[in-house]
């Protein structure tokens with residue numbers, strides 16, 4: 318069932334009337350994650366070609382198969398001979414990616430499959446319920462938790478596809494030579510949600526703006542994703558050894574804060590259309606902002622990780638034995654098979670090939686590594 322946006326709108330208006338404006342970041346958090354009312358708390362999240370947006374696992378099972386090729390190499394480097402092999406996926410959505418990775422291991426890496434433990438970390442109870450139902454065929458390998466700390470110390474592989482873009486962001490705009498933070502207020506007649514620019518009070522945000530954004534011109538609006546830093550630090554506090562594989566749409570800092578991107582990257586999605594009507598329909602529109610991978614690199618390194626690589630999705634997937642893996646996924650394909658269209662969406666620049674980027678960081682891995690996914694291209698030097 319789709320949420321009724323009126324419930325969340327009423328709650329927001331009453332809250333704001335009582336306690337004053339809330340930051341756009343808190344508004345976005347409520348719109349996405351408020352229990353029973355937020356976008357991700359609905360019975361079904363509408364991912365796929367008939368839904369609000371499409372992600373790579375929903376485009377083709379080749380995506381999960383190719384990531385499994387990289388995960389296999391991670392495990393070889395970690396040398397867990399005879400021991401449990403752990404994958405932790407954050408924000409597994411509908412569980413399609415987990416299903417494809419597990420299927421690959423079950424079909425082609427039987428010995429490792431027996432030792433594979435797949436942890437799905439999902440903070441929303443509704444999502445955990447649905448995952449449990451949809452991934453029951455791999456019940457024996459799977460553990461679904463609301464926080465990774467439930468599993469104790471972690472050694473293994475962490476993956477997150479389109480997680481960071483779903484974190485609530487601070488929205489800021491520069492006017493008269495000063496950055497202000499955008500808050501959400503109610504209109505004079507108390508019926509509509511409206512924006513209000515206020516002085517930045519949050520110290521971490523103030524520091525960020527002073528360090529990176531002071532050169533931007535008046536009128537410039539953009540976002541800052543400080544939740545990402547918190548997530549990285551939380552992960553670091555429980556992770557002893559392993560690799561973290563992040564896939565998302567985004568840019569280096571230079572590209573993120575380019576002059577022409579003066580309205581930022583924040584978007585709402587509803588039924589494959591871009592919309593900014595989240596003040597009208599809170600809780601039923603997916604809200605997302607692109608990822609600043611320079612921030613990600615810096616914060617991973619500050620948290621004790623080594624940044625191993627960064628490249629567009631096409632290059633990463635292209636390095637993962639793509640021809641053999643396609644044959645494993647689909648058998649021999651006819652030249653005009655419709656399956657090829659979905660494979661092209663993963664790789665071609667008109668699809669996700671260029672917009673989506675892959676970033677890998679390692680922790681506690683003492684040796685030099687030469688990762689398959691970065692064989693074709695490694696732009697880690699661009700993340701300054």
Ligand SMILES: C[S@@+](CC[C@H](N)C(=O)[O-])C[C@H]1O[C@@H](n2cnc3c(N)ncnc32)[C@H](O)[C@@H]1O
Nearest residue numbers: 357372407408409410438439440441478479483
């Ligand atoms: C855009 S969806 C992910 C899509 C999915 N990975 C895919 O590829 O189809 C974002 C998911 O991340 C979850 N999420 C948000 N914050 C999280 C966190 N801190 N830890 C784990 N999952 C989180 C949301 O509840 C939602 O299920």
